[in-house]
Amino acid sequence: MASKYSDQANSRFGEIIITTLEGVPGKEIIEHFGLVQGSTIRAKHVGRDIMAGLKNLVGGELKGYTELLQEARKEAVERMLQQANFVGANAVVNVRFATSSVAQGAAELFAYGTAVKVQ
């Protein structure tokens, strides 16, 4: 049974199921391991910043930033999965994401959930 968080196919922890639900459909939780989390802080680089500044004139999507944050979020999820893997979980349930800007030009991407063992 494959779990696919968009690019999870090439994740090292591809077999860990991630859901925003409180359980995994069709399976039963047999053990709780508690909270697992992953976070990363990324800053924009100057080239992208200049491009975004130009794009700011006409509005709309800032593709460079979207990509940057997607990459960063992937990293955060990966770290969360690493923790889950460490405690021996095979699923992470009730996953939530949070983003906060910690400094000028830097953002923290944060993912957390509950590591469980399902059967």
Place this chain on the structure above:
Amino acid sequence: MDLIFLVILLGVGYFVGSYLEKKHYQDIKKRERQTLHVPVVTFGAKQAIPHGNEAALFLGSVVVSADYFKMFASSLRNLVGGRVVVYESVLDRGRREAILRMKEQAISWGATQVVNVRLETSTVGSQSGGKGLAAIEVTAYGTGIR
């Protein structure tokens, strides 16, 4: 001289900005019609899901910004307060785009519904010394069921 520059910026912002917005809305509406068959719901955590189904996390995100004209209009708006209509459409577009991206990924995986969807909005570092609305990230995530 400064005034001419400002007028040019405002003009470019207004005309190009509203053209792009119109095109984006057309695109969003088209894709929303195409993905209408898959329901997106914000509940699901406490509902029982039929046995034997598969679940996976899906995420869609987009960073949007307002154009120069909108920033100018909102700074005028700030003087008297009230509804900032020009920014409402920016966030509306962003949110719908994020949901669509999540949905399209889920559909290509074979999802029949997306449950327990959460939406998140955050500012990702402002340019020009924190003046105006710089970049807003909208994230939509949920669990696809097939």
